Amino acid sequence: MTHDDRRRGDRRGDRGRRPHDRDRRRPRDTDPRRVALGVLEEVEAHDAYANLLLPARLAEADLSPRDRAFATELVYGTIRWQRLYDELIGRAARRDPDRLARRVRWILRLGAHQTLHMRVPGHAAVNETVRLARQTREDRAAGLVNAVMHRLVDRDPADWDAELRRDLPADRYLSVRWSHPEWIVRALRRALAADGRLPGDDARELEALLAADDAAPVVNLVALPGIADRDTIPGAESGTVSPFGALLAHGDPADVCGHGVRVQDAGSQVAALALAAAPGDVPATASAATAADRDATAPGSAADQTCGATASERWIDVCAGPGGKTALLAALAARRQPDASVAANEPVPHRAQLVRDALAEAGFADVPVAEGDGVTALAAGEWDRALIDAPCTGLGALRRRPESRWRKTPADLATLTGLQRRLLDAAVAGAHPGALIAYITCSPHVAETRRQIEGVLERHPGALEVLDTAAVLADAGVDLAAAAAGTGFAPVGTGAPGLQLWPHVHGTDAMFISLLRRRA
Secondary structure (H helix, E strand, C coil), X not given: CEHHHHCCCCCCCCCCCCHHHHHCCCCCCCCHHHHHHHHHHHXXXXXXXXXXXXXXXXXXXXXXXXXXXXXXHHHHHHHHCHHHHHHHHXXXXXXXXXXXXHHHHHHXXXXXXXXXXXXCCHHHHHHHHHHHHHHCCCHHHHHHHHHHHHHHHCCCHHHHHHHHHHHCCHHHHXXXXXXXXXXXXXXXXXHHHHCCCCCCXXXXXXXXXXXXXXXXXXXXXXXXXXXXXXXHCCCCEECCCCCCEEEECCCCHHHCCECCEXXXXXXXHHHHHHHHHCCCCCCHHHHHCCHHHHCCCCCCCCHHHHCXXXXXXXXXXXXXXXXXXXXXXXXXXXXXXXXXXXEEECCCHHHHHHHHHHHHHCCCCCCCEECCCHHHHHHXXXXXEEEEECCECCHHHCCCCCCHHHHCCCCHHHHHHHHHHHHHHHHHHHCCCCCEEEEEECCCCCCCCHHHHHHHHHHCCCCEEECCHHHHHHHCCCCHHHHHCCCCCCCCCCCCCCEECCHHHHCCCCCEEEEEEECC
Protein backbone atom coordinates (compact mmCIF):
# COMPACT_ATOMS: atom_id res chain seq x y z
CA MET A 1 0.00 0.00 0.00
CA THR A 2 1.34 3.44 -0.90
CA HIS A 3 0.61 7.05 -0.09
CA ASP A 4 -0.37 7.34 -3.75
CA ASP A 5 -3.39 5.17 -2.91
CA ARG A 6 -4.54 7.86 -0.47
CA ARG A 7 -4.63 10.79 -2.86
CA ARG A 8 -7.38 11.92 -5.20
CA GLY A 9 -7.29 14.36 -8.06
CA ASP A 10 -9.44 17.46 -8.06
CA ARG A 11 -12.57 17.32 -10.17
CA ARG A 12 -14.10 20.21 -12.01
CA GLY A 13 -17.43 21.25 -10.64
CA ASP A 14 -20.16 23.72 -11.58
CA ARG A 15 -18.69 26.57 -9.56
CA GLY A 16 -18.54 29.77 -11.59
CA ARG A 17 -21.25 28.80 -14.06
CA ARG A 18 -24.48 30.69 -14.37
CA PRO A 19 -27.50 28.68 -13.14
CA HIS A 20 -29.02 28.17 -16.58
CA ASP A 21 -25.67 26.88 -17.93
CA ARG A 22 -25.95 23.81 -15.73
CA ASP A 23 -28.91 22.60 -17.75
CA ARG A 24 -27.03 22.79 -21.03
CA ARG A 25 -25.42 19.58 -22.14
CA ARG A 26 -21.80 19.83 -23.16
CA PRO A 27 -21.21 18.22 -26.57
CA ARG A 28 -19.75 14.76 -26.12
CA ASP A 29 -16.23 14.51 -27.51
CA THR A 30 -15.79 12.06 -30.37
CA ASP A 31 -12.00 12.39 -30.80
CA PRO A 32 -9.91 9.96 -28.69
CA ARG A 33 -6.80 12.13 -29.06
CA ARG A 34 -8.60 15.18 -27.71
CA VAL A 35 -10.00 13.14 -24.80
CA ALA A 36 -6.50 11.86 -24.01
CA LEU A 37 -5.04 15.37 -24.17
CA GLY A 38 -7.66 16.67 -21.74
CA VAL A 39 -6.90 13.90 -19.26
CA LEU A 40 -3.15 14.45 -19.47
CA GLU A 41 -3.53 18.18 -18.88
CA GLU A 42 -5.74 17.58 -15.85
CA VAL A 43 -3.35 14.97 -14.46
CA GLU A 44 -0.55 17.49 -14.53
CA ALA A 45 -2.50 20.58 -13.50
CA HIS A 46 -4.35 18.99 -10.57
CA ASP A 47 -1.86 16.33 -9.47
CA ALA A 48 -4.57 13.80 -10.35
CA TYR A 49 -4.25 10.13 -11.16
CA ALA A 50 -5.11 8.81 -14.58
CA ASN A 51 -6.72 5.61 -13.28
CA LEU A 52 -9.26 7.77 -11.40
CA LEU A 53 -9.74 10.51 -13.99
CA LEU A 54 -9.74 8.61 -17.28
CA PRO A 55 -12.83 6.43 -16.66
CA ALA A 56 -14.90 9.53 -15.89
CA ARG A 57 -13.72 11.29 -19.04
CA LEU A 58 -14.38 8.22 -21.16
CA ALA A 59 -17.89 8.00 -19.74
CA GLU A 60 -18.49 11.62 -20.80
CA ALA A 61 -17.18 11.05 -24.34
CA ASP A 62 -18.92 9.47 -27.31
CA LEU A 63 -16.29 6.93 -28.32
CA SER A 64 -16.48 3.47 -29.83
CA PRO A 65 -14.89 0.61 -27.83
CA ARG A 66 -11.92 0.75 -30.19
CA ASP A 67 -11.46 4.49 -29.68
CA ARG A 68 -11.83 4.08 -25.90
CA ALA A 69 -8.98 1.58 -25.97
CA PHE A 70 -6.98 3.95 -28.19
CA ALA A 71 -7.48 6.86 -25.79
CA THR A 72 -6.55 4.66 -22.82
CA GLU A 73 -3.26 3.60 -24.40
CA LEU A 74 -2.51 7.20 -25.33
CA VAL A 75 -2.93 8.36 -21.74
CA TYR A 76 -1.04 5.63 -19.92
CA GLY A 77 1.64 5.18 -22.56
CA THR A 78 2.37 8.88 -22.90
CA ILE A 79 2.75 9.25 -19.13
CA ARG A 80 5.06 6.22 -18.91
CA TRP A 81 7.33 7.28 -21.73
CA GLN A 82 7.37 11.05 -21.27
CA ARG A 83 11.05 11.17 -20.20
CA LEU A 84 12.10 9.57 -23.48
CA TYR A 85 9.70 11.69 -25.49
CA ASP A 86 10.91 14.93 -23.92
CA GLU A 87 14.50 14.05 -24.79
CA LEU A 88 13.62 13.29 -28.42
CA ILE A 89 11.29 16.28 -28.73
CA GLY A 90 14.06 18.53 -27.43
CA ARG A 91 16.48 17.16 -29.99
CA ALA A 92 13.94 17.42 -32.83
CA ALA A 93 12.84 20.94 -31.81
CA ARG A 94 16.42 21.99 -31.11
CA ARG A 95 15.34 23.59 -27.85
CA ASP A 96 14.64 22.71 -24.26
CA PRO A 97 11.19 21.05 -24.20
CA ASP A 98 10.46 22.78 -20.88
CA ARG A 99 10.38 26.05 -22.80
CA LEU A 100 7.45 24.86 -24.90
CA ALA A 101 3.91 25.72 -23.84
CA ARG A 102 2.45 23.01 -21.60
CA ARG A 103 -0.27 22.02 -24.06
CA VAL A 104 2.13 21.97 -26.99
CA ARG A 105 4.45 19.70 -25.02
CA TRP A 106 1.61 17.25 -24.30
CA ILE A 107 0.48 17.35 -27.93
CA LEU A 108 3.99 16.46 -29.08
CA ARG A 109 4.28 13.70 -26.47
CA LEU A 110 1.03 12.23 -27.76
CA GLY A 111 2.36 12.37 -31.30
CA ALA A 112 5.65 10.77 -30.27
CA HIS A 113 3.81 7.93 -28.54
CA GLN A 114 1.77 7.20 -31.63
CA THR A 115 4.78 6.98 -33.89
CA LEU A 116 7.22 5.28 -31.50
CA HIS A 117 5.09 2.84 -29.52
CA MET A 118 1.80 2.44 -31.39
CA ARG A 119 1.05 1.13 -34.83
CA VAL A 120 0.10 4.53 -36.24
CA PRO A 121 1.75 5.21 -39.62
CA GLY A 122 4.19 8.09 -39.57
CA HIS A 123 2.25 10.33 -41.95
CA ALA A 124 -0.96 9.79 -39.97
CA ALA A 125 0.79 10.56 -36.68
CA VAL A 126 2.11 13.83 -38.15
CA ASN A 127 -1.22 14.88 -39.64
CA GLU A 128 -3.30 14.01 -36.57
CA THR A 129 -0.88 15.73 -34.20
CA VAL A 130 -0.92 18.93 -36.25
CA ARG A 131 -4.73 18.73 -36.45
CA LEU A 132 -4.92 18.33 -32.67
CA ALA A 133 -2.82 21.46 -32.22
CA ARG A 134 -5.15 23.46 -34.45
CA GLN A 135 -8.29 22.08 -32.79
CA THR A 136 -7.05 23.07 -29.35
CA ARG A 137 -6.23 26.71 -30.08
CA GLU A 138 -2.54 26.15 -30.66
CA ASP A 139 -2.61 27.37 -34.28
CA ARG A 140 0.56 29.40 -33.83
CA ALA A 141 2.43 26.26 -32.79
CA ALA A 142 1.15 24.13 -35.69
CA GLY A 143 4.25 24.81 -37.79
CA LEU A 144 6.57 23.80 -34.96
CA VAL A 145 4.50 20.69 -34.25
CA ASN A 146 4.65 19.75 -37.92
CA ALA A 147 8.44 20.20 -38.09
CA VAL A 148 9.13 18.28 -34.88
CA MET A 149 6.85 15.39 -35.82
CA HIS A 150 8.48 15.09 -39.26
CA ARG A 151 11.93 14.92 -37.66
CA LEU A 152 10.71 12.25 -35.24
CA VAL A 153 9.19 10.00 -37.90
CA ASP A 154 11.92 10.49 -40.48
CA ARG A 155 14.42 8.58 -38.32
CA ASP A 156 14.24 4.96 -37.33
CA PRO A 157 13.81 4.38 -33.56
CA ALA A 158 17.04 2.36 -33.63
CA ASP A 159 18.88 5.42 -34.92
CA TRP A 160 17.49 7.54 -32.11
CA ASP A 161 18.53 4.89 -29.60
CA ALA A 162 22.06 4.72 -30.99
CA GLU A 163 22.35 8.51 -30.70
CA LEU A 164 21.15 8.47 -27.10
CA ARG A 165 23.51 5.66 -26.14
CA ARG A 166 26.41 7.54 -27.71
CA ASP A 167 25.62 10.94 -26.20
CA LEU A 168 24.49 10.15 -22.64
CA PRO A 169 26.28 8.78 -19.55
CA ALA A 170 25.24 5.24 -18.63
CA ASP A 171 22.66 5.99 -15.93
CA ARG A 172 21.19 8.91 -17.81
CA TYR A 173 20.91 6.75 -20.92
CA LEU A 174 18.96 4.12 -18.97
CA SER A 175 16.84 6.87 -17.44
CA VAL A 176 15.96 8.29 -20.86
CA ARG A 177 15.75 5.02 -22.80
CA TRP A 178 13.40 3.41 -20.26
CA SER A 179 11.78 6.63 -19.05
CA HIS A 180 12.54 6.43 -15.32
CA PRO A 181 14.07 9.13 -13.10
CA GLU A 182 17.78 8.47 -12.57
CA TRP A 183 17.38 8.00 -8.81
CA ILE A 184 14.88 5.20 -9.44
CA VAL A 185 17.23 3.54 -11.91
CA ARG A 186 19.95 3.54 -9.28
CA ALA A 187 17.56 2.32 -6.57
CA LEU A 188 16.37 -0.58 -8.72
CA ARG A 189 19.95 -1.55 -9.55
CA ARG A 190 20.77 -1.71 -5.84
CA ALA A 191 17.62 -3.71 -5.14
CA LEU A 192 18.45 -6.28 -7.81
CA ALA A 193 22.00 -6.56 -6.49
CA ALA A 194 20.71 -7.04 -2.91
CA ASP A 195 18.59 -9.90 -4.24
CA GLY A 196 21.67 -11.51 -5.79
CA ARG A 197 20.57 -10.72 -9.34
CA LEU A 198 23.32 -8.54 -10.86
CA PRO A 199 26.57 -10.45 -11.32
CA GLY A 200 29.45 -8.21 -12.29
CA ASP A 201 28.47 -5.38 -14.61
CA ASP A 202 25.60 -7.28 -16.25
CA ALA A 203 22.80 -4.75 -16.86
CA ARG A 204 20.56 -7.20 -18.70
CA GLU A 205 18.25 -7.83 -15.76
CA LEU A 206 18.07 -4.16 -14.85
CA GLU A 207 16.94 -3.30 -18.37
CA ALA A 208 14.42 -6.15 -18.27
CA LEU A 209 12.98 -4.72 -15.05
CA LEU A 210 12.80 -1.20 -16.46
CA ALA A 211 11.12 -2.55 -19.60
CA ALA A 212 8.57 -4.44 -17.48
CA ASP A 213 7.70 -1.19 -15.69
CA ASP A 214 6.93 0.34 -19.08
CA ALA A 215 4.67 -2.48 -20.29
CA ALA A 216 0.92 -2.18 -19.83
CA PRO A 217 0.02 -4.81 -17.20
CA VAL A 218 -2.62 -7.45 -17.74
CA VAL A 219 -5.56 -7.11 -15.36
CA ASN A 220 -5.07 -9.46 -12.40
CA LEU A 221 -8.13 -10.93 -10.71
CA VAL A 222 -8.54 -12.90 -7.52
CA ALA A 223 -11.26 -15.49 -6.95
CA LEU A 224 -11.67 -15.56 -3.18
CA PRO A 225 -11.29 -19.18 -2.07
CA GLY A 226 -14.52 -20.77 -0.91
CA ILE A 227 -16.55 -18.00 -2.58
CA ALA A 228 -15.58 -17.92 -6.26
CA ASP A 229 -13.83 -20.22 -8.75
CA ARG A 230 -11.22 -18.69 -11.04
CA ASP A 231 -11.93 -21.32 -13.71
CA THR A 232 -15.45 -19.96 -14.19
CA ILE A 233 -14.54 -16.27 -14.67
CA PRO A 234 -15.67 -15.38 -18.23
CA GLY A 235 -12.77 -14.51 -20.53
CA ALA A 236 -10.10 -15.07 -17.87
CA GLU A 237 -7.32 -17.61 -17.66
CA SER A 238 -5.59 -18.97 -14.57
CA GLY A 239 -2.50 -17.14 -13.41
CA THR A 240 0.79 -18.89 -12.72
CA VAL A 241 1.72 -17.27 -9.40
CA SER A 242 -1.32 -17.23 -7.16
CA PRO A 243 -3.36 -20.43 -6.77
CA PHE A 244 -6.53 -18.34 -6.83
CA GLY A 245 -5.43 -15.68 -9.32
CA ALA A 246 -6.63 -15.15 -12.88
CA LEU A 247 -5.64 -12.93 -15.79
CA LEU A 248 -8.04 -10.89 -17.90
CA ALA A 249 -6.30 -9.95 -21.12
CA HIS A 250 -9.32 -8.31 -22.73
CA GLY A 251 -12.61 -6.80 -21.68
CA ASP A 252 -13.82 -4.65 -18.83
CA PRO A 253 -13.05 -6.10 -15.37
CA ALA A 254 -16.24 -4.49 -14.08
CA ASP A 255 -18.16 -7.04 -16.17
CA VAL A 256 -16.71 -9.99 -14.22
CA CYS A 257 -16.09 -8.56 -10.76
CA GLY A 258 -18.40 -9.19 -7.84
CA HIS A 259 -19.48 -12.30 -5.97
CA GLY A 260 -15.97 -12.95 -4.69
CA VAL A 261 -14.07 -11.84 -7.80
CA ARG A 262 -11.95 -8.70 -7.43
CA VAL A 263 -9.14 -6.88 -9.20
CA GLN A 264 -5.97 -7.58 -7.22
CA ASP A 265 -2.35 -7.98 -8.28
CA ALA A 266 -1.03 -11.52 -7.92
CA GLY A 267 1.83 -10.27 -5.74
CA SER A 268 -0.67 -8.83 -3.30
CA GLN A 269 -2.53 -12.14 -3.27
CA VAL A 270 0.65 -14.06 -2.52
CA ALA A 271 1.51 -11.66 0.31
CA ALA A 272 -1.77 -12.42 2.08
CA LEU A 273 -1.35 -16.14 1.45
CA ALA A 274 2.13 -16.07 3.01
CA LEU A 275 0.74 -14.95 6.36
CA ALA A 276 -2.16 -17.39 6.22
CA ALA A 277 0.04 -20.35 5.24
CA ALA A 278 2.92 -19.75 7.66
CA PRO A 279 3.16 -22.60 10.18
CA GLY A 280 1.74 -21.48 13.49
CA ASP A 281 3.40 -21.98 16.85
CA VAL A 282 0.89 -20.15 19.01
CA PRO A 283 0.03 -21.41 22.51
CA ALA A 284 -3.71 -21.75 23.01
CA THR A 285 -3.57 -19.50 26.08
CA ALA A 286 -1.96 -16.75 24.03
CA SER A 287 -4.68 -16.93 21.40
CA ALA A 288 -7.48 -16.93 23.92
CA ALA A 289 -6.24 -14.14 26.18
CA THR A 290 -5.59 -10.46 25.95
CA ALA A 291 -2.19 -9.09 26.89
CA ALA A 292 -3.47 -8.51 30.43
CA ASP A 293 -4.97 -11.98 30.68
CA ARG A 294 -1.67 -13.56 29.66
CA ASP A 295 -0.11 -12.27 32.87
CA ALA A 296 -2.38 -14.69 34.71
CA THR A 297 -1.14 -17.78 32.87
CA ALA A 298 1.60 -18.66 35.32
CA PRO A 299 2.50 -22.35 35.74
CA GLY A 300 -0.22 -24.11 37.66
CA SER A 301 -2.91 -21.56 36.92
CA ALA A 302 -6.24 -22.59 35.41
CA ALA A 303 -5.32 -20.99 32.10
CA ASP A 304 -2.06 -22.92 32.02
CA GLN A 305 -3.99 -26.18 32.02
CA THR A 306 -5.22 -25.46 28.47
CA CYS A 307 -1.75 -25.51 26.90
CA GLY A 308 -1.68 -27.75 23.86
CA ALA A 309 -5.31 -27.12 22.92
CA THR A 310 -6.19 -25.95 19.42
CA ALA A 311 -5.83 -22.18 19.21
CA SER A 312 -8.50 -19.84 17.89
CA GLU A 313 -6.17 -17.35 16.30
CA ARG A 314 -6.74 -13.64 15.84
CA TRP A 315 -5.55 -12.16 12.56
CA ILE A 316 -5.16 -8.44 11.94
CA ASP A 317 -4.45 -6.36 8.83
CA VAL A 318 -3.15 -3.08 10.24
CA CYS A 319 -2.78 -1.02 7.02
CA ALA A 320 -5.83 -2.47 5.34
CA GLY A 321 -7.00 0.01 2.69
CA PRO A 322 -8.43 -0.49 0.15
CA GLY A 323 -9.36 -3.93 1.50
CA GLY A 324 -8.28 -6.52 -1.05
CA LYS A 325 -5.84 -8.30 1.24
CA THR A 326 -8.27 -8.14 4.17
CA ALA A 327 -11.02 -9.82 2.16
CA LEU A 328 -8.59 -12.49 1.01
CA LEU A 329 -7.34 -13.04 4.56
CA ALA A 330 -10.92 -13.46 5.75
CA ALA A 331 -11.57 -16.04 3.03
CA LEU A 332 -8.34 -17.88 3.79
CA ALA A 333 -9.07 -17.87 7.52
CA ALA A 334 -12.53 -19.31 6.91
CA ARG A 335 -10.97 -22.23 5.05
CA ARG A 336 -7.76 -22.81 6.99
CA GLN A 337 -8.82 -21.91 10.51
CA PRO A 338 -12.61 -21.63 10.77
CA ASP A 339 -12.34 -20.57 14.41
CA ALA A 340 -9.93 -17.74 13.63
CA SER A 341 -11.12 -14.13 13.90
CA VAL A 342 -10.03 -11.44 11.44
CA ALA A 343 -9.90 -7.70 12.08
CA ALA A 344 -8.74 -4.71 10.06
CA ASN A 345 -7.29 -1.32 10.84
CA GLU A 346 -7.09 1.61 8.43
CA PRO A 347 -6.39 5.14 9.72
CA VAL A 348 -7.79 7.03 6.72
CA PRO A 349 -11.61 7.16 6.98
CA HIS A 350 -12.49 6.97 3.28
CA ARG A 351 -10.09 4.05 2.83
CA ALA A 352 -11.56 2.36 5.89
CA GLN A 353 -14.94 2.55 4.15
CA LEU A 354 -13.40 0.90 1.08
CA VAL A 355 -12.26 -1.93 3.34
CA ARG A 356 -15.79 -2.32 4.74
CA ASP A 357 -17.21 -2.33 1.22
CA ALA A 358 -14.75 -4.99 0.07
CA LEU A 359 -15.52 -7.18 3.06
CA ALA A 360 -19.27 -6.77 2.70
CA GLU A 361 -19.17 -7.68 -0.99
CA ALA A 362 -17.25 -10.85 -0.14
CA GLY A 363 -19.69 -11.81 2.60
CA PHE A 364 -17.53 -10.79 5.56
CA ALA A 365 -19.42 -7.73 6.76
CA ASP A 366 -18.93 -8.90 10.35
CA VAL A 367 -15.15 -8.32 10.18
CA PRO A 368 -14.51 -5.21 12.31
CA VAL A 369 -12.65 -2.30 10.70
CA ALA A 370 -11.05 0.18 13.10
CA GLU A 371 -9.84 3.63 12.08
CA GLY A 372 -6.95 3.90 14.52
CA ASP A 373 -3.22 4.21 14.20
CA GLY A 374 -1.48 1.06 13.00
CA VAL A 375 1.34 1.42 15.52
CA THR A 376 -1.18 1.52 18.36
CA ALA A 377 -3.09 -1.46 17.00
CA LEU A 378 0.08 -3.56 16.81
CA ALA A 379 1.39 -2.53 20.22
CA ALA A 380 -1.90 -3.59 21.84
CA GLY A 381 -0.88 -7.18 21.16
CA GLU A 382 -4.39 -8.56 20.64
CA TRP A 383 -3.40 -10.65 17.64
CA ASP A 384 -1.63 -13.86 16.66
CA ARG A 385 -0.94 -13.05 13.01
CA ALA A 386 -0.37 -9.50 11.79
CA LEU A 387 -0.19 -8.28 8.21
CA ILE A 388 1.79 -5.05 7.89
CA ASP A 389 1.36 -3.78 4.34
CA ALA A 390 3.50 -0.76 5.13
CA PRO A 391 3.09 2.62 3.41
CA CYS A 392 6.00 2.88 0.97
CA THR A 393 7.27 4.64 -2.14
CA GLY A 394 5.33 2.28 -4.40
CA LEU A 395 8.31 1.72 -6.69
CA GLY A 396 7.07 -1.84 -7.18
CA ALA A 397 3.87 -0.71 -8.90
CA LEU A 398 5.19 1.82 -11.42
CA ARG A 399 3.62 -0.10 -14.30
CA ARG A 400 0.17 0.36 -12.72
CA ARG A 401 0.60 3.96 -11.54
CA PRO A 402 2.76 5.58 -14.23
CA GLU A 403 2.51 9.07 -12.68
CA SER A 404 4.21 7.85 -9.50
CA ARG A 405 7.65 7.71 -11.06
CA TRP A 406 7.50 11.45 -11.77
CA ARG A 407 6.08 12.43 -8.35
CA LYS A 408 8.19 10.41 -5.93
CA THR A 409 11.54 11.77 -4.79
CA PRO A 410 14.32 10.41 -2.57
CA ALA A 411 13.11 12.85 0.09
CA ASP A 412 9.96 10.74 0.52
CA LEU A 413 12.04 7.89 1.93
CA ALA A 414 12.82 9.52 5.28
CA THR A 415 9.18 9.82 6.31
CA LEU A 416 8.18 6.42 4.96
CA THR A 417 11.06 4.43 6.39
CA GLY A 418 10.50 6.05 9.77
CA LEU A 419 6.88 4.88 9.76
CA GLN A 420 7.89 1.41 8.60
CA ARG A 421 10.37 1.17 11.45
CA ARG A 422 7.75 2.24 14.01
CA LEU A 423 5.28 -0.34 12.71
CA LEU A 424 7.84 -3.14 12.99
CA ASP A 425 8.94 -2.11 16.47
CA ALA A 426 5.32 -1.93 17.63
CA ALA A 427 4.71 -5.41 16.23
CA VAL A 428 7.67 -6.80 18.15
CA ALA A 429 6.54 -5.04 21.34
CA GLY A 430 2.99 -6.37 21.04
CA ALA A 431 3.76 -9.88 19.81
CA HIS A 432 3.54 -12.80 22.23
CA PRO A 433 5.78 -15.85 21.78
CA GLY A 434 4.86 -17.68 18.60
CA ALA A 435 3.00 -14.76 17.00
CA LEU A 436 3.58 -14.24 13.28
CA ILE A 437 4.31 -10.99 11.45
CA ALA A 438 4.17 -10.51 7.69
CA TYR A 439 6.02 -7.33 6.69
CA ILE A 440 5.16 -6.30 3.15
CA THR A 441 5.99 -3.41 0.86
CA CYS A 442 5.06 -2.71 -2.73
CA SER A 443 8.61 -1.50 -3.24
CA PRO A 444 11.93 -3.25 -3.78
CA HIS A 445 13.96 -0.29 -2.46
CA VAL A 446 16.55 -1.73 -0.06
CA ALA A 447 15.83 0.98 2.53
CA GLU A 448 12.21 -0.21 2.67
CA THR A 449 12.87 -3.94 2.49
CA ARG A 450 16.13 -5.64 3.40
CA ARG A 451 17.39 -2.84 5.65
CA GLN A 452 14.12 -2.68 7.56
CA ILE A 453 14.29 -6.39 8.42
CA GLU A 454 17.99 -6.20 9.26
CA GLY A 455 17.26 -3.17 11.42
CA VAL A 456 14.46 -4.75 13.44
CA LEU A 457 16.61 -7.84 14.03
CA GLU A 458 19.44 -5.62 15.31
CA ARG A 459 17.17 -3.55 17.54
CA HIS A 460 15.57 -6.66 19.06
CA PRO A 461 18.37 -9.24 19.20
CA GLY A 462 17.13 -12.78 19.62
CA ALA A 463 13.46 -11.74 19.62
CA LEU A 464 12.57 -12.78 16.07
CA GLU A 465 12.98 -15.75 13.76
CA VAL A 466 12.98 -15.11 10.01
CA LEU A 467 10.96 -17.78 8.20
CA ASP A 468 11.70 -19.02 4.68
CA THR A 469 8.93 -17.21 2.83
CA ALA A 470 9.59 -18.96 -0.48
CA ALA A 471 9.33 -22.37 1.21
CA VAL A 472 6.10 -21.39 2.99
CA LEU A 473 4.57 -20.32 -0.29
CA ALA A 474 5.79 -23.42 -2.12
CA ASP A 475 4.01 -25.56 0.47
CA ALA A 476 0.88 -23.46 -0.15
CA GLY A 477 0.91 -24.13 -3.90
CA VAL A 478 2.78 -21.10 -5.22
CA ASP A 479 5.06 -22.23 -8.05
CA LEU A 480 7.58 -19.42 -8.53
CA ALA A 481 9.64 -21.51 -10.93
CA ALA A 482 6.66 -21.87 -13.25
CA ALA A 483 6.05 -18.13 -13.08
CA ALA A 484 9.68 -17.41 -14.01
CA ALA A 485 9.83 -20.04 -16.77
CA GLY A 486 11.07 -18.61 -20.04
CA THR A 487 12.36 -15.36 -18.56
CA GLY A 488 15.95 -16.54 -18.21
CA PHE A 489 16.06 -15.24 -14.65
CA ALA A 490 16.16 -17.08 -11.32
CA PRO A 491 12.73 -17.57 -9.72
CA VAL A 492 14.02 -16.74 -6.23
CA GLY A 493 16.81 -14.34 -5.31
CA THR A 494 19.59 -15.07 -2.86
CA GLY A 495 20.15 -11.88 -0.93
CA ALA A 496 17.06 -10.68 0.91
CA PRO A 497 15.78 -11.80 4.34
CA GLY A 498 12.43 -12.47 2.74
CA LEU A 499 11.04 -12.96 -0.75
CA GLN A 500 11.29 -10.27 -3.42
CA LEU A 501 8.88 -10.59 -6.33
CA TRP A 502 9.63 -8.87 -9.64
CA PRO A 503 7.49 -7.84 -12.62
CA HIS A 504 10.08 -9.04 -15.15
CA VAL A 505 10.40 -12.45 -13.45
CA HIS A 506 7.04 -13.27 -11.89
CA GLY A 507 4.67 -10.93 -13.75
CA THR A 508 3.63 -9.32 -10.44
CA ASP A 509 4.23 -5.99 -8.84
CA ALA A 510 7.61 -5.89 -7.06
CA MET A 511 6.27 -6.97 -3.67
CA PHE A 512 8.63 -7.71 -0.79
CA ILE A 513 7.40 -10.25 1.77
CA SER A 514 9.18 -11.15 5.00
CA LEU A 515 7.71 -13.56 7.56
CA LEU A 516 8.83 -13.16 11.17
CA ARG A 517 7.96 -15.23 14.25
CA ARG A 518 8.27 -13.89 17.79
CA ARG A 519 10.52 -16.06 19.90
CA ALA A 520 9.93 -16.71 23.58
